Amino acid sequence: MMASPPLRKIRLCFLSYANLSRMAMEVAAEFEAVAEIEFVDRAFDDAVAQAREREQAKAVDAFVSAGSNAALLKAALGAPVATIKVTGYDILVALRAARQLDRRVAIITYGDTIAELDAARALLDIEIAQRAYRTLQDARIAFDELVAQGFRVFIGSSIVVELAEAAGLRGILAYSPASVRQGFQDAVELARAAQRDAARYDQLNGVLHNLQEAVLAVDVNGVVIALNTPMERVLGQLRATVMGQRLDEVHPLLSLTDTLASRAEERQRVTQIDRREWLVNRTLMRERGEVVGAMVTLYDATTIEQADTALRTQRRSRQHPSARWHFDQLQGDSVAFERARASARRFATSGKTILITGESGTGKELFAQAVHNASARSDRPFLAINCAAVPETLLESELFGYEEGAFSGSRKGGKVGLLEAAHTGTLFLDEIGDMPVLLQTRLLRVLQEREVVRVGGVMPVPVDVRVIAATNQPLDELVQSRRFRADLYYRLNILRLRLPPLRDRAADVQALAHAFVARSLRELGCRIPAQELLAPLAARLQAYRWPGNVRELENVCERMAVVFADRKQLSAAGYEDLAADCPELFVTAEGAGTAPGSAGVSAQAIADALAACNGSRAEAARRLGISRSTLWRRLKEGEAQAPG
Numbered sequence: 001m002m003a004s005p006p007l008r009k010i011r012l013c014f015l016s017y018a019n020l021s022r023m024a025m026e027v028a029a030e031f032e033a034v035a036e037i038e039f040v041d042r043a044f045d046d047a048v049a050q051a052r053e054r055e056q057a058k059a060v061d062a063f064v065s066a067g068s069n070a071a072l073l074k075a076a077l078g079a080p081v082a083t084i085k086v087t088g089y090d091i092l093v094a095l096r097a098a099r100q101l102d103r104r105v106a107i108i109t110y111g112d113t114i115a116e117l118d119a120a121r122a123l124l125d126i127e128i129a130q131r132a133y134r135t136l137q138d139a140r141i142a143f144d145e146l147v148a149q150g151f152r153v154f155i156g157s158s159i160v161v162e163l164a165e166a167a168g169l170r171g172i173l174a175y176s177p178a179s180v181r182q183g184f185q186d187a188v189e190l191a192r193a194a195q196r197d198a199a200r201y202d203q204l205n206g207v208l209h210n211l212q213e214a215v216l217a218v219d220v221n222g223v224v225i226a227l228n229t230p231m232e233r234v235l236g237q238l239r240a241t242v243m244g245q246r247l248d249e250v251h252p253l254l255s256l257t258d259t260l261a262s263r264a265e266e267r268q269r270v271t272q273i274d275r276r277e278w279l280v281n282r283t284l285m286r287e288r289g290e291v292v293g294a295m296v297t298l299y300d301a302t303t304i305e306q307a308d309t310a311l312r313t314q315r316r317s318r319q320h321p322s323a324r325w326h327f328d329q330l331q332g333d334s335v336a337f338e339r340a341r342a343s344a345r346r347f348a349t350s351g352k353t354i355l356i357t358g359e360s361g362t363g364k365e366l367f368a369q370a371v372h373n374a375s376a377r378s379d380r381p382f383l384a385i386n387c388a389a390v391p392e393t394l395l396e397s398e399l400f401g402y403e404e405g406a407f408s409g410s411r412k413g414g415k416v417g418l419l420e421a422a423h424t425g426t427l428f429l430d431e432i433g434d435m436p437v438l439l440q441t442r443l444l445r446v447l448q449e450r451e452v453v454r455v456g457g458v459m460p461v462p463v464d465v466r467v468i469a470a471t472n473q474p475l476d477e478l479v480q481s482r483r484f485r486a487d488l489y490y491r492l493n494i495l496r497l498r499l500p501p502l503r504d505r506a507a508d509v510q511a512l513a514h515a516f517v518a519r520s521l522r523e524l525g526c527r528i529p530a531q532e533l534l535a536p537l538a539a540r541l542q543a544y545r546w547p548g549n550v551r552e553l554e555n556v557c558e559r560m561a562v563v564f565a566d567r568k569q570l571s572a573a574g575y576e577d578l579a580a581d582c583p584e585l586f587v588t589a590e591g592a593g594t595a596p597g598s599a600g601v602s603a604q605a606i607a608d609a610l611a612a613c614n615g616s617r618a619e620a621a622r623r624l625g626i627s628r629s630t631l632w633r634r635l636k637e638g639e640a641q642a643p644g
């Protein structure tokens, strides 16, 4: 078994006038085994200076002194100070010795006079005069007065004995070897306790060392007992200089005095130190329920913000796909398309709000994704919502989130809205023209104030979101008819990206069709080359007006691939099937794509498609080559126009 290391001898320093020192030296021999004791014959300021030197050199574990010296040392030092106290028994012994010399005895004590002495006076049948002092000056004045009153025998501390002896009178030391012994014992105890504390503080420092946060701990007196390297950096001072100092003096902004006094902990107070923002926690340290100190922890606000973003991003990326599209992947090299792509690239880096306009199916969402991916926010969340496809009540809580209990059926803990979830990233608001006016007002506030208040909440949460809005409706007309707020319109319309309809960029049709057919054939495991399949259709593809734009072309191409994949080869019969499945390509030139409606699809065509798909709106929209929201809006328009 390994022997535990022998305890280091305790280093004590005894500070007093020579009289008491002489007595103490005799007693000190009893402590040889446990302590090394140094004797310093000094009093008052001299004594304090000597003690400070030793404390700074860490040469002493505890000091021992008496009377005024002890009081001064306690006030001036951080190290433990044991006081040798005069007991009633000590005074009695001294009085007995004094009585041998004179029947009139003067007692001069530090601090207060001793009330019980009046009883002793009668018992010992002597005249006793008492005085108390705090400073050397006081002691001298008291002594001179008593001398003037004819006293010749004095009982008191070393100073008093020295004064008496210097005046040729008799001085009797009030302290007994027993009280000096008690003083040494107290000092050894105090030093041991300080050693134990130091070991605990070492342990605490070890724990703090591994923390990234800046942490500092104080004892119940507000004296620094531990701190870590990040805290050294905040304070701009080394541990050695800060340890043992009062925190209020080291850095008043971090003070724990109020925390210790009120026992009230404090969390996440934003505090600026050296032009940096920190979140500051103040907590109490307890041992077996007793408060033994307090701790201040600083969290760097920037790091927290980054962690917050990482948390939101990672949570979100588990739930939603992020932006997939990049500018290079967008098909099309017509002049009109290249112009749009070049503008979008420029807009991407500006970081500003963008309004994308264009007919349904022209690729507005794709552009929004590509803008996000080409912006400084590319590694942050990209979230999208179609304002036309979500019912009004849901749209509000989707966008702004809600607090727990905001309405019946609200989720426990509330819900984070898209604006919050997209923090530091991009939010794509598709079909913004369909956003109800009330929500437009709320959105405007968010864009202006850069903070969100959840439904049923009061505390605003700061958000940094780039908004890209899209519409296939003429927003300026909606503004005129008061269905869209003018101020929101101007706020969104900072950078305008106009996406041309497919009919205005006929040069792109072939390339897009080739890409779509090739992809679909590949997915169907069909080896027919897309080029060959498309060759006989080139003129038709060019002639058609594509009211549903790229989405419609994509759907038609998918249908073509399905028809030929079934037959496994190109044949005239296949093209006949195609004429039945994709009638839009085979209509006469005059009729092609001229149907009215915002997306160019007639109400009759919608009704037919819905009937053919057993009322499935998703399927009908797919067949018509329009988005679900366009179909939805067209139906609403139809209802509004219907008589009755």
Ligand SMILES: Nc1ncnc2c1ncn2[C@@H]1O[C@H](COP(=O)(O)OP(=O)(O)OP(=O)(O)O)[C@@H](O)[C@H]1O
Residues within 6 Å of the ligand: 329, 330, 331, 332, 358, 359, 360, 361, 362, 363, 364, 365, 366, 367, 430, 470, 472, 550, 551, 554, 626, 627, 630
């Ligand atoms: N340039 C392009 N390259 C490749 N695919 C495209 C391109 N433009 C559009 N698409 C295809 O067309 C479809 C429609 O695009 P998107 O959803 O971006 O249109 P939109 O203008 O937002 O439509 P809506 O207004 O109806 O929501 C997408 O599924 C995409 O695959």
